[in-house]
Amino acid sequence: MVIESREDIVRVFDVFRAGIDERNDRRERIIKLSREITIQSKRVIFLIHRTVTDDNQSTISPDETPYQKAAKTAHGKLLHIKKSFILPLKAELISEADYWENQRSVTPGIQEFIEAVSYYHYFETDRLITHHEMEGWLTDESGNPILPLPYSEFLLGLSDLTGELMRFAITAIARGGGRAKSESVSEFVRRCNSDFERFTPFVRDLWKKQQVTRQSVLKIEQANYTVRLRSAEFQSDPQDIDRLVQRTMLQQEPPYHRRDLDTEGDDYMNT
Template sequence: METDLLRTKDDIVNVFEHFREDLDDNNDRRERLIKSSRDITNLSKKCIFLLHRIATEDSQDDFHSRGMRAVQQARPKLREIQRLFASMKPELVGDLYWRHRKSVSPGLQEYIEALSFSHYLEHGTLVTFDQVQKSIGDEDGPYFPLTISDYLLGLSDLTGELMRFAISAISRKGGRAKANEICAFVRRCKADFEGMCPRVRGLSRKQHVTNSSLQKIEDAAYTIAVRSSEYDLPDDILDDIVARCISGYDTNHRNYDRRPDRTRDRDGDEDDSDYY
């Protein structure tokens, strides 16, 4: 009888030791993924700053030439980010990705923002879902599945970068036409994203940021149109007036958090579920 009890006790201890090892492994994996996601976020921000700096530098080249030069110089950074995603692949095998998706999403969305900005400078269009998925994979397939919510939330952040690009470019040669082009593009993005808000958590709040970005571009374009109609001046003098007009524009969004709101279920636990 005592032998059976001891055996039962040892079995229970072994089971709980297995639970402990599983929890420790889960927490260690989560910390590694969070660190990798933060590294990806930092590199993506540097890539975006590089694209802005080169695409809006003072040059005799047109915007497309400057944009292509910016894209060429940003590609090594994008490849570095993609190598980080490749290093995360062993940590996200099978259903592990769905368990740890919230640790990966912030960096992934920032990467999509950088990739989509680079793609816009090169092609003038939105990067597609399949193109993003292909960029985070190899010949064996994707490193992990890309969700529609991460894709859309990353694309929504692009509108803020396009607003900064439009405001910075508007005082340069050909900048007024470029700003009008970006304004029309952001307006279409806002309209297309609007219908997806009920199905993607966090997108409706980002739509407020998109609306603010669109309003800033429209205000700048309206100001330039009014000023241009008042003076019959050479383009270089008019560009100087334009630069002074937009110098006070604020291109920063305050009270903005990349993470979507979290609600709590009836048990008091945080509910991070998405429709997609």
């Protein structure tokens, strides 16, 4: 097409401008949705942690454990995140090409959602969630996928689970009767670390998260070693040992520091 007048040039650039504006507006909506998914997923993780470590068990029915109550409470919250924030992403990412074009904006929220779902799934089933099960959380009511779930994305989100389990394990040690659960979590995180390590050559940035996972394994093992050492030194009433362990653990760094959740996600808003 030959453009012969100034008006024709202006019209062509108006079309370009409208296309660029629409693309930037859509990207901004995607970033906001991803940020909201991140914030709400972190709140679910904190809710689970608070429920399973709550010393006041009066709100729990006799036929359920704190872990079952945490999973039941979190399930509704996760469904709300899916309905309110993940489903709207489908309207913005119409094709698979749209997803890959905006992956850097989407991935922080999806990885945090994977972490929250896997944390919930662990307390519900006492095992690691599978890729197929996670895909079920990213499908609509008709069974159609809302978003693609590459294995790399799944592994990166899943590897963050070990940090939350470390915090739970160390908190559980300081509570009466929680030492057995802490040792079970220690073995679980150790297996995760071993299994994830095999994928580090194939998944970008997984090696960075593996460094954190190894630190989590070490922290849990050190805490369990301290407990066993103190228990061997003071072979007395179990309640006395629990009080001694609690005093010992409180002298260590608090295991569960979290920033204001309303500011979470700002680190990737400018990507």
